Amino acid sequence: MALLWHLARPRALIPGFLRPGLVSPSHRAYSHAAVGPLVYDLHEPSKPRTDKQTEPILFLHGLFGSKKNNRGISKALARDLGRFVYALDLRNHGESPHDKRHDYEAMADDVANFIHEHGLKESSIIGHSMGAKTAMTLALRSPELVANIVSVDNAPADKVLGRGFAEYVRGMKRIQDANVTRQAEADKILEEYEEVSLPIRQFLLGNLYRPKGEQTQKFRVPLDILARSLDNLGDFPYKNPKEVRFEKPALFVRGTKSTYVPDELLPLIGEFFPRFRLVDVDAGHWLISEQPEVFRQAVVEFLQPAE
Known part of the structure; x- marks a missing residue:
């Protein structure tokens, strides 16, 4: 005790x-x-x-x-x-x-x-x-x-990870597929997957960057690898x-x-x-x-x- x-x-x-x-x-x-x-x-x-x-x-x-x-x-x-x-x-x-x-x-x-x-x-x-x-x-x-x-x-x-993590990955993949150019665009998409917490969305969007010579933003983290690894992380x-x-x-x-x-x-x-x-x-x-x-x-x- x-x-x-x-x-x-x-x-x-x-x-x-x-x-x-x-x-x-x-x-x-x-x-x-x-x-x-x-x-x-x-x-x-x-x-x-x-x-x-x-x-x-x-x-x-x-x-x-x-x-x-x-x-x-x-x-x-x-x-x-x-x-x-x-x-x-x-x-x-x-x-x-x-x-x-x-x-x-x-x-x-x-x-x-x-x-x-x-x-x-x-x-x-x-x-x-x-x-x-x-x-x-x-x-x-x-x-x-x-x-x-x-x-x-x-x-x-x-411990099984909460469903939210898989939802975050889905939202981040949608952002990447949308070829966003501004973080405000990305946040609007992510809001569909995390509508309550702005700090969590800002935390996730901190992974965005603009590769040299490109107009659109990408995620630094390899989303497919992390999506497959969620069970391992639990x-x-x-x-x-x-x-x-x-x-x-x-x-x-x-x-x-x-x-x-x-x-x-x-x-x-x-x-x-x-x-x-x-x-x-x-x-x-x-x-x-x-x-x-x-x-x-x-x-x-x-x-x-x-x-």
Whole structure:
């Protein structure tokens, strides 16, 4: 049973469910599914506490997102923690390479390769939604690469994605087929698939760009690949916490208005991540943009070095 404190300040960090120590393997072979180098933005602190190879933070976005979504919070964490923050474009997103395979093991391979290529050590991995499951997968399969994780509104469990994601893809395909030249045209089409939330439409349309020499706008994300991958993105590759655990610190931040991390999943989180803490935020699934200051405080408290 989880004990939650409902406070006006960022809700109290809650110790995880401790289990007898079952140590995660120190190394797991990769499936060699990684794509080429991931594109990233590096946010440098004005007063670095360490060099950028040691104790960096890697920020992983969610489905249809990119490195630019986390620009503000990345700069704030670099400032507050004195650490270098790498905001990544995951495969098939932003400016990173495209590949027909899109699942959590492949994305974890990409991030592991990024860590090796840049010589990073003791990395903190922050991930939202799809990025959260990628962070969890990497932590469970290769704990030697990860110092700790922050999972934002997702859990290590299979969950069918809401119908809305498939509708978003349908709307985005219609936009692409319509050869739009202005974002207002694209928004009018997308409104048929997401009429309630303008912020969600703006988020999705952030993937539009105008290829050099062309008049019409296209989506950077490969819509056919992502459409075929929606079932994969609902799954989680590890099913049995008796076989693998991440014994280092983990912070799970969930939106109280979201359904992604219900109370009944907390024991499972504790089995996979026995040193986990929980923070509840009065927000929905997009809690970083809804409550950026509450999120910042929770992450800084978790990652702040012990005095």
